[in-house]
Amino acid sequence: MNHSVMSDEELLALLERTMHDVSECAPDMEFSATASSHRWVASAAAASVLVIGLGAAGVALRARHDAASHVSPVGQTPVDTAATITPTTGVSIGTEPSTATTVTSDGGCYLASYVVLDGDTVAGVAQRFNVSVEALKAVNATNPSFAAFPVGSTVFIPLKTPFACTGSPSTPEFAALLNRSWRVVAYGTPGSETPVSPDYTNTLEFLVDGNGNATVSTHGCLVETIQITVNDDKTFVVGARLGPQSACPNPFDEGQHVADALTEGATVRWSIGADARLTLTPVAAIGTVVVYE
């Protein structure tokens, strides 16, 4: 952040104000309305994920991270919620790409479903998918889970740009790429990568936001979301950052290498090896690769 050094008084005042605002639940701070001591525990196995349609790249993809949390395309009108919010048909687990799609009566996908995680708020989910709170509430008007917003419930996410959801993924390898959250395990030059400490938690996910834009998000020490343009030749072009970037102190300086690979304007080649590891290689760069598993 771009601040001069804070005085003790300024820091204490900021902390006092932050604690006051958070403890008092500011008007737009929307905590879950339902309490359960199991929420934290139940969410321990949950992590974000997505099932995705990628219209711009001409592919329809779906992915999931684990059984506890996912986003998936569903029908436009959530009348029969039991049928639409559980699009399990054809959803793959692991690295097998899905070839099945959920098709609405008019042949388009306008909504995704999302399983609420611990700490999620209506405003937070809306921001994550780049849609307004009003739009989120509107498409969930008939969704009985939405009002309480409990962890584990499924809510609908409106997509501003409908994407084609018929047919099979034209690039199943990319579907495999999307199927999970990738954890950094090594970086360096090809053939001599440096292993990363196991306690380093930076992870990377590929997803599509409410506008249908493909994005890559990192979590952990480096938190950011970047728009990407996916090509058919196993490359993607790194675009603009969506929202702020933040980083935490990293004694291993390992987060920086993720950023190196995701420099705006860079073309990044990705490959999944026989060992199921994902390697990101900036094209026409010095040659530092980042390896995930």
Next chain:
Amino acid sequence: MDDEQPDAIGAMYQQFKNQLLGLATLLSGSRAIAEEVVQDVFATAIPRWESIDNHELYLKRSVVNRVRSLGRRASRAKTLRRDREVVTSEPLIDETWRLLRRLPARQRTVLVLRIHLDMADEEIAELMDCPESTVRSLAFRALATLRRELT
């Protein structure tokens, strides 16, 4: 329990409910969890109300311990949830809150007790069952981390 005790407990609940809710919210990061923690703490305290010397200290300590117990069970979940989240309309407040949540639990507890509840280090030491010097050390390290991150 004598006839006057329910009134006394009710009065104590009304007097400290918001303070304890704030404490639990800031330590757990969830208003929903905070509400449950405070209810649990009172429910647990009622049967032993007569034997408690300092009710305020007992309730605050119980909230701290209860949240810490939940936090241990969910350490992995907390790791996963340390991302940025939008809580208020002010980015600086959100960022400060995010950094507060990333502090080690004991450091965050000291800051919350000291700044939000305006407790003296001596009281915090008694609540956390540790030397006063430890409280000062925890606060110093927490503030140094926050200052560095916010600069």
